[in-house]
Amino acid sequence: MFSKKNKKNNDPTKTLPSTTVQTPVTLDNLKRVLANIDEAEIIERQTNNGQQVMLLYIRSLVNLERLNEAIVEPLNTSSHLTIHEYMISSKVSRMITLEEAETHLLRGNVILYGMDHEEFWAVPLQNTLSRSIQQSGTETIIYGAKDSFSELLEQNITMIRRRIPLMNLKTESFTIGSISKTEVVILYIEGITNPDYVSIARKKIASIDFDQFLDSSQVAAFMEDHKHSVFPQFQETDRPDSCAFSLGIGKLVILVGNTSYALIAPITFFHLFQSPEDYFLRWIISSFLRCIRYLSFIISVTLIPFYVAVTTHHYQMIPLQILFVLLESRSKLPFSPFWEAFLMLITLEIIKEASLRMPTKSGQTLGVIGGIVIGQATVAAGFSSNVLIVLVGISAIASFLVPNYEVTKSNSLLQFILLILAAYLGLFGILLGAIGILTHLNALSSLKQPYFAPVAPFYLKEWKDLFIRAPLPWMKTRPEYLHPVQKWRMSRRR
Amino acid sequence: MTALSLFEKSTTYNGAYIFMMANRFQMLYFVFIMPTYLIHPYMIWGIVLVGILSHFNLMLLSKWFRSRFATKGYDGFVEVFGETLVRFFAWIGLFFLLLKASIILIGYVEIVRTFIYPSMNQKWLILFMLMISWYVASKGMETTIRLIVIAFFMIIWIILLIVPFYLPPIAAFHDLFPLIPLEWTEVNWEGLLFIWSSLSGPEYLICLGPWLRPNENTFKSLAYANALTVLEYLLLFVGSLFFFGSNYVSTTIYPVVNMYRYLQSPVIERIDMLLISIYLFQFVFAISVLLLCFYGVARIAGRKTTKPTSRMGYFASWLTILACTMIINEWAWNGGTVVNRLLNLQIWSGAITYLLVPSFLLISIYRKGRV
Amino acid sequence: MRWIHAAFALTILSGIIATTGCSPFVENNTIEEIAPVIFWSLNQSDDRHLEISTLVPPLIHEKKRMLTLKVDLQKQGGKEFNLIYYRELKPGQLRVIVINEELARKGVLPLISTYLMDTDISQRLYLIISRGNFEEFMREQLNEQANLDYFLYRMLKHYEASNQGEMSILNLHQFKNKLFSPYADPYLPLFEVKKINLTYKGTAMFRHDKMINMLPLMDDQIFQLINNDHYLKLFAVPSSDVILGHVRSKVDIDLDPSYKNMTIKIDLTGRLEEYRGNKNLHKREDLAKLHQDIEKYLVSRTSDLLKTMQQWKIDPLEIGTRTLHPFSKPISDSEWLNLWEKMKFKIEYRLTIQPLVNVNQ
Structure with missing residues (x-):
């Protein structure tokens, strides 16, 4: 049933949004449309055998070299009965309405008007402006293909x-x-x-x-x-x-x-933690790395709140040796743990955002200033404790382990919510927040499919590609929670 | 404004969910105080025995699930009992739901207060827990049931922490002697009743009938859940005997939490605080399900089943549970002693519902079949 | 979508409440404002009063001082300390309780029940008995060693971990279990305090919660071997001029069914660390003689030790637990004590010593 609806790609006429009024295309209409567009060009030509042809196009959108090659030359050298026969290009289409014509013009097509037969033809001659194929900037991997999408x-x-x-x-x-x-x-x-x-x-x-x-x-x-x-x-x-x-x-x-x-x-939520490289490395290693990724997500979200909870409410939980360090470093600070952590995290976010928006070269300097100077100086000046600087560093680095950049961004927000709950209710608050977050994740959906599958809803068999990445030969089926039409991944199965 | 659809049904859940839910319902509040009630080592057999009885009870329950009425929900009940009787039962059910929700909520809050926040007003904790339950339940029955998977896996590993208590020098066999009862007193009967009552919980699954997909494996799931529960009871009870010795176990409050309190990890001490907080998952889940059931049953009782679910109704149900819990907390729960009248009431009510609901339903279907 | 708004509003609301300080808590546990006490030292002051002292500030490199108060109840001490010290003292990190010997002889149950009930306090709390004036020792040492309290805790922890076989260390939980078990009696390490020295002197034995007496070092070594640790790093046998090292013991206690006789078989393995006697250890016969001497010595010391225990009417070896059987009614503790007092015993030692030198045939 889908093959019927399936449309051939790149055929603009069929994908046009249906307009209510269909104006027939005429030369006057087209000229009116192109009025006040500086790059619009309307050129009259005569073919070898004396037919009058008009070319209409927008200069900035059209590949001018190919215009000469594909249209002007054939018009000059060959002789045919109708205009579209002149075109070497196979994709010449005829148009009837003005709306079609407009779309063609805007896509960088050249419109040919055969004056004798009063026919309008469109020839695709887009000026394809694009950068070359480069490496992915956001999802870098060591093994595996290096190409990434461009704007084309x-x-x-x-x-x-x-x-x-x-x-x-x-x-x-x-x-x-x-x-x-x-x-x-x-x-x-x-x-x-x-x-x-x-x-x-x-x-x-x-x-x-x-x-x-x-x-x-x-x-x-x-x-x-x-x-x-x-x-x-x-x-x-x-x-x-x-x-x-x-x-x-x-x-x-x-x-x-x-x-x-x-x-x-x-x-699903878990797909955001999977990198293409998981499937290229040896399975034990990539399973380990994947677990590290989940762990670092949890660390990046809960470590600082945990610190605040423990230092504000649960001093009993700290081992004596660590309490020694904590008391020493916190004894003369002006801020309560919550405010200390809050201000440090805000600062961190500012540094992060700044180093992203700055030009590359000054970004490096900024990293040095942000990391070393601010970190060291706040401790020396007595604004924050050594311990917190270490923890903020760990949680910031941990947040970058998640392959998906958007999750990295949402991390900080979750961290702040948990931070407030931790300051207010301690560990109990963090767990309240965690339940809230997990409930929210559980209720989410992506294209109406449950977001937290295969955990909830529960697909035990799919856990082979969840926290661990089982050997590829074991993954005989496609994920059940995606309800694929063809379940088996191997063709000799049946 | 989008409509609040709490009882929408687009999928059904299989045996794994029944397994997890039945198990977690059986592992609610009572398990924390169980060793205090059992005391004698020979009550190990009591746990096994009552576990087997419960197994047969679940067999009856699974027969109900496999009947054609179970998955129809309200309509199914009406078909069996007729509308007036269903409404009558709904009123009774409201009482039990309210009691169960309140007791487990207060029980858990009491634990939190004892071990984490000794100076905190319990009312705040009750309010916080009910607020998060409200949020969970407002996502609708379907997503709430799904949450069991998360709750289950967040909690089930805790039982592994019991292992250190099974290693010497804490574990010594003579702590388990005598293994057979040489005298039998009333306390032992109470212990058996207590086990039976703490095994109750799966009977509330009948309210979730429409979202479950009962098949021939339903009984298997329930039985496995029951077996896992009994195993956990045994592990905890034997562990507490090793840890406290039979003489001291009856005088401690919350023996299980006290055991966890003794554990030490190199990174954090007092992991009981963390574990109690993690247990929040199962309590919030249970209360959310009970809250939804309460609202659903209240709709039946108030003849509102044909109307769509409303925010007001949902909020009113929530408020009822909140008010009821607060009142019980204020007057009836004489803090400090675990043994009190209200707990006894819950022990009896849990035992009665667990005993009667499955058999009663089954008898009704058979009568229906004959008529 | 309104639920999300509600949740969002709730978060903001709780944030506001948290930051403005209107919180349901009464307790402030912010760590820079509290002083988590590591140890209490309890002393008898007069008939009714306790003397309770600690070092403040704990765990911080600041000038320390000793606080001592005369109180009726221990918790009252904690309260009154707050009135004279600028940080609030909190008991949640309590690690060591030092009980004076005189106090211990009057019974420790009322003292430790406070710590048993308090859910703030970890049950891994070390109890030690002090002979002499512990407070004075602390005061003297303040200038010498800054974190004395902390190092005291580390020492106890070190010897407790994996049974180092030097001291009989019990924590609160273990002590309580022995106290409440009908077939066991608790014991604690005893430290003698002189002006500048803290010395481990032996094991203080308890009958129920009252300290009876102390086992001196030699007996204490045997006690470590047959009960507490089953291990001794160094075991000096002065009568034979020998020191055994890394001694491990396997104890087999047999009660006859009438509970009148008892056989203790003890297997000892270790190595010869030092010898200053006049036997030629390269000779087989001499070595065998040494074995015999040591065994004989051990048997007599052990039987003395057991007799002392019978005299004191205590059973710290938990021999009474051997009367328990799966299918019989347990005997009562007074019944057991009667049996224990009259029990006859036979002690057998089997010594396996690695000589560490080549022995000629």
Whole structure:
């Protein structure tokens, strides 16, 4: 049923948003549309056999070299009966309405007007401006493929298609945004991905009504089930291999034009902790690393609150040797543990944010100043204790271990909530907060699928790829919680 | 404003959830004070014996679950009993739900107060716990049931901490002697009743019928849950005998927590504070489920089943539990002594519901089948 | 979505409450404002009063001083200390209780029951008995050694961990268990305090909660071997001019069914660390002779020790637990004490010593 709805990629005429009024395309209309656009050019030409042809295009969007090659030269040298026969390019389409014509112009197509037959033809000659394929900036790995997405949608699709050379890899494209006219493409493997997800995603994209989309995260913001959550419900990645892997296990990938980040859905909370490298390293090592990642997430969220809880309420819990150190370093501080931790964390956030926004070179200097000078100086000046500086350092580093940057960001917020609870209710408060957070995670969903699977809902078999990463030959099935159409990953099974 | 849909049903849950829920319901408050009631080493057999009885009781319960009425929820009950009778039972059920929720809440808060915050007003703790339960329950029955998995795995490992008490020099066999009862007093009967009552809890699963997916494995899940519970009881009881000796165990309050208090880890001492806080998970879960059940049953009792769930109703149920708990806490629970009238009431009520509910339901279906 | 708003509002609200200080707590445990006491030293002051002292500030490198108060009840001491010291004293980190010998002879149960009940206090609390004026010792040492209290705790912890076989150290929980068990009697380490010295003198024996007497060092060594640690790092046998090292013991106690006779078989393994006698240890016969001498000595000392215990009517070796059987009614503690007093025993030692030198045939 999906093959019928499946549209061929890159065919703009079919994906146009349906407009209510259909104006027929005429030369006057087109001229009116192009009025006051400086780069718009309207050129009259005569072909070899005397036909009058008019070329309409927007200079900045069109590849001018190819314009000469593909249109001007054939018009000069060959002789054919109708205009579209002149075109070497196979993708010449005829248009009837003005809206179609406008879209074509804006996509960098050249419109040919055969004056004799009064026909309008569009020839795609986009000026493909893009950077080269580079390494991923956010998800770096040591082994594995190095390429990452760029801003060019088609190039991104190519990268995925190369990894999944299947006819079943289907793409559906939509245009959203009244100003940005952003192209959004849903990719999925027919026969693996559950068709429900595709229809949910399709419905959600179709219902988007907004003017401008400059990044895929904006698209995600409109598609999320729970808009008030700090947890991302779509995984953003610029790695084609992650996308290919996700497609292979039954998820769908959403590519957005002019951004280098793809959206993957439905995801679970635990997917955010998985790095593509997990599947490249030896299984024991990657299981260990994965556990370290979960651990460091927990540390980064709870370590400072725990410190505050213990120093404010539960001095009984500290071993005597540590109490020795703590008392010594805290005895002359001006702030209570809560305020001390709060101010240090705020400072840390400021340093973090500043070093991100600064130009690269001054960013390094900032790191040095922030790390060494502020850390050392606050202790020397007696604003905070040595112990806290150590703990803040540990928790800050731990927060970066999570492969997903968005989780790293949400960490700090959770930390502050737990910090307040810890100052107020101690350990009991931290656990109250933890229950709150876990309940929230448990109630979340991504594309209407439970976010905390395979823990809750409980899929014991899928725990083989959760906290540990079992040997690949053991992973004979695709994750059950994704409800794939084809369960088995091996083809000789049946 | 989005509508509050607490009792929506889009999926059903399989045996694993029944296992975890039944087990955690049996491991609520009573397990913390159990050794104080059992005292004598030969009550080990008491635990085993009552565990086996409970096993048969669960067999009856699983028969109900496999009948066609169980998964229909309210309609199922109406089909069996007729509407008037169901409403009558609902009123009775309200009382038991309220009692159970209040007692476990107050019991847990009492533990927290004893070991973590000796100078804190209990009312605050009750309020905090009910607030978080409110949040949990407001996510609806479906997600609340799902939370059991998290609660279960957050807590189940704690039982492993009992291992050091099974190693010498703490463990000595003579602490377990005599192994057979040489005299039998009323206290022992009370002990047996106490075990039976603390094994109660799975009968509340009948309220969750619509969200469960009973099949031939239901009994297996319930039986495994029961077996795990009995194992945990045994481990804790034998451990406390090793740790305190039979002579002292009857005079301690909260023997289980006191055992955990003795453990020491190199990083933090007094891990009992941490463990008590972690136990919060199962109490919050239980109270949230009871809260939802309470609201559901109250809707039946007040003939509101056809109307959609409302915030006011939910809030009123929550407020009732809060008020009831506060009142019980204020007047009836004479702090300090664990043994008191209210606890006895809960022991008896738990024992009675656990004994009667499954058999009564089963008899009703058979009668229905004959008529 | 309103629930999220509500939760958010709640968080903010609790944040405001927390930061403004309106909190349901009455207790302030912020660690820089409290002084977690590590030890209490308890002394008999007069008939009714206790003298209770500690060092403040604990755990901080500040000038320390000794606080001493005369009180009726111990907790009252804690309260009154707060009135004379600028940090609040908290008992949650209490590690050592030093009880004066005179006080211990009058009974320790009323003293320790306070610590048993307090859920703030860890049950891993070391109890020691002091002979002499502990307070004066502390005061003298203040200038010499800054963190005396802490090092006292570390010492006890060191010898407790994995049974170092030097001192009989019991913590509060173990002491309580022995106190409440019908077939056991508790014991505690006894330290003698001179002006500048703190010396381990032996084990103080208790009948119920009252201290009876002290086992001197030699007896204490045997006590360590057959009961407490089953290990001694160095075991001096002066009668044979020998020191055995790393002595490990395996004790086998047999009661006959009538509970009238008892056999104790003790296997000792160790090595010869030092010898100053005139036997030639390279010779087999001499070595065998040495074995015999030591065994004989041990048997007589052990039987003396047991007789002393019978005299004192105590059973710290927990021999009474051997009367327990799975299928019979336990005998009462007074019954057992009668049996114990009249019990006859036979002691056998089996010594295996590594000579550490080559022995000629």
